[in-house]
Amino acid sequence: MRVEDGFQLTHFTERNAYLSDPVLPNLLKRVLPSKIVNEIEPDLVRLGTETITSVRAISERATPPRLTQYNHWGQRIDQLDTSDAWKALKAVFFKEGIPGIFYERTYGEFSRIYGFAKLHMLVGDSHVVGCPISMTDGCARVLELIGTSEMKTRLLPRLTSRDPSFAFTSGQWMTERPGGSDVSLTETIAVPTENSGDHMWPEYQLDGFKWFSSATDSNVSVALARTGDIKDGSRSLSLFLVPLRIPLVPQAGEPLPSSISNGIHTHRLKNKIGTHIVPTAELSLKSTTAYLLGSLHHGVKHILPVLYITRIHSAISGTGHLRKCLEIATAYSNVRRISNGQQLLSENAVHVAQLASISLVYRALTHLVFGTILFMGRVEANVASKDDASLLRILTAVVKAFTAEKAVAAMEESMTALGGMGYMEEVGIGRSIRDALVEKIWEGTTSVLALDLVRSANDPTAFTAFKNWGTKILDSCPPELGSKVQAPLEAVKAAFQTIDNVYGHPMTISPLLPRPALMLVGHAASAAMLLEHAVWSHNMKTSDRDVDAEVFVRWVNEGGLSSSFREVLDIASGDNGERISMNSSLAYGSRL
Incomplete structure (x- = not known):
């Protein structure tokens, strides 16, 4: 039989990435003033089409970067070549306008929502370009907060530009071989030069090795380096702005400076499971010119805005990839026939139940991510209350970890919804899974972020703010809706109370508790945001109000809150010494 003969598979067609989204349009209508929605929605609809057409066409041409360390004369050149598609x-x-929208602040506190809505659609078809963009966003925020006036004049406009010929990207160099996410053992040393007293460009020289440097093709990077005694750990680290080439901005008509012009040598490109198009490398620094950002020995404090921003970008990567996978699975169900061609998958109850479970996760994560972005927008627009700032501190760690844990599992379900077709590279779900897996690691693993959340509880008002926020949403449920969702309401109330009890005494938290406690915070926060939307939908009498209420009920009952709640209670109320010992035996076997 020829391939043209016999049964022919029906090609599915994805819909507009904005209009087909089961969450985003109505979410924006709830959180944004109607005037802003009316202004930005045509732009989002346009981008929804371009995402699955022109942007995807560019993405399909992308190839991995190549590193040439020596030329044919044996001279070290470290030439990094990235594909034209990556540049495009x-x-x-x-x-x-990413990240430009965030700093133009045309829409004030809602500018972050607008920009991240665009990112949310683009993520699945951009080969993790969002990685350098996220670090560029973070670098811009650091310069905005603590950069010198000269840096703000010369560099900030480039980091936030909409003109590709003028725009700069930034990297972020924290990770070193001794510590991974633990920067206290940082080996890179910073030594002041004779120009270290320059108030505009306080110059230092860096010597060290950065083990995991993403976006190595960027123009600048922010980096931690030691300016004091190593015995002081992270308290002797300072933050620096590092040009990747010197001069950073060549004179008009001059050639691009050499890749090693600032003493930066590329040891090798990383061979990663995913994110194959992102140029990630091991770098050695030798007498590398860098400029101090902020005050000496406060590097960890100064880099926190970068971490907050990149963690939000990480979370939007999870929801963006899941959006694409869910849309593919949904589109396929509308064309694939089973039962001797008598039934579409979209008409099969078992299959539709699987898609509904994926959609449930997607809805919960998307509301959680954009709810957190709303707090970030308030903080950056200087309209946030103290409680808003506390919520951002808590939710930034939670949203990154919780989304990373939940999104990939739902993507895998999307893949299986296509059967063998889902396992094919051409469909695109496999790449989304590989690329999204890194979000469990980049910018802190779940365990690292769980410990960070415990540290945030050292401020006794932080989790009080969290509980008050949740209680306000729960109390806003009108009686008519409340009677339909009473049991889930009580479950979420109990979760918020337990969270308040656990984090109320951070010094006494069991070593086993931080990770499950973080997951409980994620469940409670996402449930509260789903309820907030359901209340709005009910009050506005939208056509989706029954679905929105059902999403809240199912997420609480079926999404994992109850098991997370029980795990936290069991650990918090028990003597965990025996369990810790048994964990060791399970992991390593009984040791004689």
Whole structure:
């Protein structure tokens, strides 16, 4: 039989990435003033089409970077070549105003929502260009907060530009071989030069090795380096702005400076499970010129805005990839026939139940992510209350970890919804899974973020603010809706109370508790945000009000809150010494 003969598979067609989204349009209508929605929605609809057409076409041409360390004369050149498609994808982001929208602040506290809505659609078809964009966003925020006036004049406009020919990208160099996410053992040393007293460009020289440097093709990077005694750990680290080439901005008509012009040598490109198009490398620094950002020995404090921002970008990567996978699975169900061609998958109750479970996760994560972005927008627009700032501190760690844990599992379910077709590279779900897996590691693993959440509880008002926020949403449920969702309401109330009890005494938290406690916070926060939307939908009498109420009920009952709640209670109320010992035996076997 020829391939043209016999049964022919029906090609599925994805819909507009904005209009087909089961969450985003109504979420924006709830959180944004109607005037802003009316202004930005045509732009989002346009981008929804371009995402699955022109942007995807560029993405399909992307190839991995190549490193040439020596030329044919045996001279060290460390030439990094990235594909034209990678450059074109970066240009798309710049032109779309990412990260420009965040700093133009045309829409004030809602500018972050607008920009991240665009990112949410683009993520699945951009080969993780969002990685350098996220670090560029973080670098811009650091310069905005603590950069010198000269840095703000010369560099900040480039980091936030919409013009690809003018725009800069930034990297972020924290990770070193001794510590991974633990920067206290940082080996890179910073030594002041004779120009260290320059108030505009306080110059230092860096010597060290950065083990995991993403976006190595960027123009600048922010980096931690030691300016004091190593015995002081992270308290002797300072933050620096590092040009990757010197001069940073060549004179008009001059050639691009050498890749090693600032003493930065690329040891090798990383061979990663995913994010294959992102140029990630091991770098050695030798007498590398860098400029101090902020005050000496406060590097960890100064880099926190970068971490908050990149963690939100990480979370939007999870929801963005899941959006694409869910849409593929849904589109396929509308064309694939079973039962001798008599039934579409979209008409099969078992299959639709699987899609509904994926959609449930997607809805919960998307509301959680954008709810957190709303607090970030308030803080950056200087309209946040103290409680808003506390909520951002808590939710930034939670949203990154919780989304990373939940999103990939739902993507895998999307893959299986296509059967063998889902396992094919051409469909695109496999790449989304590989690329999204890194979000469990980048910017802190779940365990690292769980410990960070415990540290945030050292401020006794932080989790009081969290509980008050949750209680306000729960109390806003009108009686008519409340009677339909009474049991889930009580479950979420109990979760918030337990969270308040656990984090009320951070010094006494069991070593086993931080990770499950973080997951409980994620469940409670996402449930509260789903309820907030259901209340709005009920009050506005939207056509989706029954679905929105059902999403809240199912997420509480079926999404894992109850098991997370029980795990936290069991650990918090028990003597965990025996369990810790048994964990060791399970992991390593009984040791004689």
